[in-house]
Amino acid sequence: MGRSPCCEKAHMNKGAWTKEEDQLLVDYIRKHGEGCWRSLPRAAGLQRCGKSCRLRWMNYLRPDLKRGNFTEEEDELIIKLHSLFGNKWSLIAGRLPGRTDNEIKNYWNTHIKRKLLSRGIDPNTHRSINGSATPPSKTTTPSLQNDEPVRFDFSGPDQQRTTNNNNINNCTSSGTTSEKDIQTDDDWVLNLELSVGPATTKSYRYELTRKANPDLAESTRRWSFELLGAQAEVCLCCRIGSHNESCRNCRTSDVLTTWESKIL
DNA sequence: AAAGAAAGCAACCGCGTCGGC
DNA sequence: GGCCGACGCGGTTGCTTTCTT
Structure with a gap:
């Protein structure tokens, strides 16, 4: 038995959201909070599927989102986190307040990949492209590779772990x-x-x-x-x-x- | 100025996971 | 334990904007 669609799509809007739709969604969530995404569109008067509403809210309308360019510090943090977690964008986003997984994923694919390549580093493995391992860094670590030994080798100050x-x-x-x-x-x-x-x-x-x-x-x-x-x-x-x-x-x-x- | 290419990004799609029944 | 619905995630698509020729 096939999975039923998340919603009846025949009469659903698709594509870019209009200001009116955004307003309906924001107003509804402000009033009722984030609840059941499946029933939200109908309750909010939107011709969208719940998935689409959730995505729009999470990636664009949430009030705690930080808009604008990524800082150099954020760049480096993303690189470190990616070396730890790989393409686990939600995990990475969870550690960058105000940034979404989608935003980080896009930013990775359009900017950081190129940045690492220009440094001679393979963005997938975080290793040197010429085949030799990158010099051990205090703050970098390889991603997990199939059948590859896992080694994290970090050093750093640790003054705050007192709780x-x-x-x-x-x-x-x-x-x-x-x-x-x-x-x-x-x-x-x-x-x-x-x-x-x-x-x-x-x-x-x-x-x-x-x-x-x-x-x-x-x-x-x-x-x-x-x-x-x-x-x-x-x-x-x-x-x-x-x-x-x-x-x-x-x-x-x-x-x-x-x-x-x-x-x- | 116009056309094509490249880059950027919002949104969609399909699948995995989880929880309720 | 199995089924099903809902949610969340990651990969991909396609539209828009910017750059280059």
Whole structure:
């Protein structure tokens, strides 16, 4: 059975929105808030499908949108975030207040790609185009590639992780939970490469190493954080970014916030 | 000034995911 | 557990604007 269309499109407007349509949508949302997009158009008196209304509101009419050119700082932030998340535009947009995923996606495709190419960097891999790896940067990291070891290698000041968010609450794939406070230090390295060498013991250095445990089935394979001599286990779902609400690690905002507070 | 090319961007489309039943 | 509707995301399209010749 095929999916039914999101709305009856026969009598729907398409294409560019008129000022009148914008006004109807803004007025309705101001009055009733963002609710059910499917029923919104009819309630607001619009001949549009809910999807179209949502898109128009999210990308153009929302009052908290920042219009205008991207700043140099935003450029660099987008590049860093893209190196982390790849084409996860909504994730990137979520970290750039006032910018939309669509806007960032367009900006990436029209400006930043060219900018990176002019620097001799492949915008997809964030590696040097001539084939040699780009010199390790304190703030750049490769995107995940198929069958490619994953290595994040960031260093940076870490003065602000003093709240509860500073704890990474780890659980194992069996569902048990353990908590360890992550020590905060000035310099740190987040290293997610398989089969990497021993974590450095240099003080003020945070080494996060994942290791496959060959004794465990893939589904229960665990990965370890080596942290200043202490260890905390991380479940596979966290490692691969598959979110599991029952797993504390997988409440990604905590993890991402913690990581990003170091990375960015 | 006109025509074609390139760039920019809003909007659309299809698919994946999630939650309710 | 499976089905279905709604939502959200990422890729793509196509219209408009700007640039080049």
